Amino acid sequence: MFDIVIINGIVVDPEQLTRRQGNIGIEAGKITAVTQQEIHGREVIDANGRIVCPGFIDIHGHVDWRAYCGELSLRQGITTTVGGNCGLSPLDIEAFFAAQEQEGFIINQAEMFGHSMSLREAVGACDPLQPATAEQLARMEYQVEKALNEGACGLSLGLAYAPGSSNDEIYRLSRLAARYGRVVSVDTRMRTSIDMYSLVEAIDIARQTGARVQISHLVYQYGTGMMDEALAVIDKARADGLDIRFDSGMYTQWASHIGAVLFSEESMVANGWKLEDILAVTGKYNGRRLDMDMYRDLRANDPQASVVVFTGIEEEIYMALSHPYAMPSTDTGEYAPGEGHPQIAGSFPRYFRQMVGERYELTIMEAIRKATLLPAETLGFHTKGRLRAGMDADLVVFDIKGIMDKADFGLPDAVPEGIDYVLIGGKLVLNKGQLLHTRAGQAVRCTAPVYDYTI
Ligand SMILES: [Zn+2]
Known part of the structure; x- marks a missing residue:
């Protein structure tokens, strides 16, 4: 007798790239059986006609303990979120994980250690256009190493937010991540609308330091x-x-956020962004395109206000996500209900609807591999993103024909349809839209190297 069984599902194994009718048995938070035999549990979930697969891993988000943001992630089928991206994270990684180990959270959280905003400011490198001094850099090295020892899954660089960062600064900190066998995520600089050098620069981090490099939200940078x-x-x-x-x-x-150096007048001109292409999605101008008075008002008085830049070519989304090393991500952040970008509630359902259901860009197995196993391998989550005995029972049950993102601009937190059940650590946390647990999510500390440091 299992604690929970999921029966009659279409079970997708992202390691074997197979799908077959089957049943899953769960005990003590782990998958303990994947079988076509009849099995029994104290709790039974009938997944008839539905896909059953590992819960999705969102490799690029900014949940960082924000409960509503975490809930919107969970409702997309995300069981593990990776925070601390774009160079912005809590400074005390030990406290971050310890709190989750004590209190739990709505989903599992892994954490990058962010360089470009939080850490730079903490050591006094407050001007994003200037390189850090030798003394500031030494303090940053100490902090990065400490965070890696405490279980941060990598170093995140937000070069668009600190374009003054020197190569010395970038390489010395990235070399630490490489020595620990951890990833360096890079939000590339945005110097102009045709800037390919910024990607070459990010790739050079791997060349110079031996680090595995994860380029953040590629479509936002080059789409x-x-x-x-x-x-x-x-x-x-x-x-x-x-x-x-x-x-x-x-x-x-x-x-x-509108206060970022990215939105200075010079940067706006260099990137070709017009004020009417920028939509306020929080605060007093929520829902309005900017004009010069609003832009100046927000930059001076509400620099944390969120805005969305309307740019890019839709077809380039599908090109990017068809690549075998591409992973879907949300770039989610915290907003009040009714505010924000639809990526906070729609990203993963939209990925499956468009990439699998409508456009046939990916098979269901490949689409699931890129949302589960690939981020787990990239970051070194050895018990996640896999569907076999011994793995964590983080699971999602969804309807590939009925999956539908409902969020849009103006309705950014509308929850999707077609995600029937989500389990975290063997607990049923989402049952047909109803939240059952809000503390099942665990801390995901990374302690072992994910790859060999060779340089
Ligand atoms: Zn981000």
């Missing part, structure tokens, strides 16, 4: 007519033996 070239640059680097991977959302429009 403006440059995707063909960006993918060719990545393929060339991989052919040269560099470990370059990337993630992307399902939208061309991207969100950030």
Whole structure:
């Protein structure tokens, strides 16, 4: 007798790339049986006609303990979120994990250690246009090493937010991540609308330091007519033996805070962004396109206000996510109900609907592999993203024909349809839209190297 069984599902194994009718038995938070035999449990979930697979791993998010943001992730089938991206994370990684180990959270959280905003400011490198001093850099090295020892799954660079970072600064910190066998995620600089050098620069981090490099939200950076070239640059680097991977959302429009150096007048001109292409998605101008008075008001008085830049070419989303080393991601962040970018509630359902259901870009097995096993392998989550005995019972049951994102601009937190059940650590946490547990999520500390450091 199992604690829980999921029966009659279409079980997708992302390691074997198979799907077959089957049953799953769960005991003490782990998958203990995957079988076509009849099995019995104290709790029974009938998954008739539904896909059963590992819970999705969102390799690029900003949940960082925010409960509503975590809930919207869970409702997309995400069981593990990776926070601390774009160079912005809590400074005390030990406290971050310890709190989750004591209190639990709505989903599992792994955490990057962020360089470009939080850490730089903490050591006094407050001007994003200037390189850190030798003394500031030494303090940053100490902090990065400490965070890696405490279980951060990598170092995140937000070069668009600290374009003054020197190569010395980037390489010395990335070399630490490489020595620990952890990933370096890079939100590339956005210097101009045709800037391919920023991708070459991110790839050079792998070349110079031996680090595995995860390029963040590739479509947001290069989905403006440059995707063909960006993918060719990545393929060339991989052919040269560099470990370059990337993630992307399902939208061309991207969100950030208006106070970022990225939105200085010079940067706006260099990137060709017009004020009418920028939509406020929080605060007093929520839902309105900017004009010069609003832009100046927000930059001066509400620099944390979120805006979305309407840019990019839709077809380049599908090109990017068809790549074998591409992973879907949300870039989710915290907003009040009714505010924000639809990526917070729609990303993963949209990925399955468009990439599998409507466009046939990916098979269901391949689409699931890229949302589960590939991020787990990239980050070193050895018991997640896999569907076999001994693995964590983080599971999602969904209807591939009925999966539907409902979020849109103006309705950014509308929850999707077609995600029937989500389990975390063997607990049923989402049952046909109803939240049953909000503390089942565990801390995901990374302690072992994911790859060998060779340089
Ligand atoms: Zn981000």
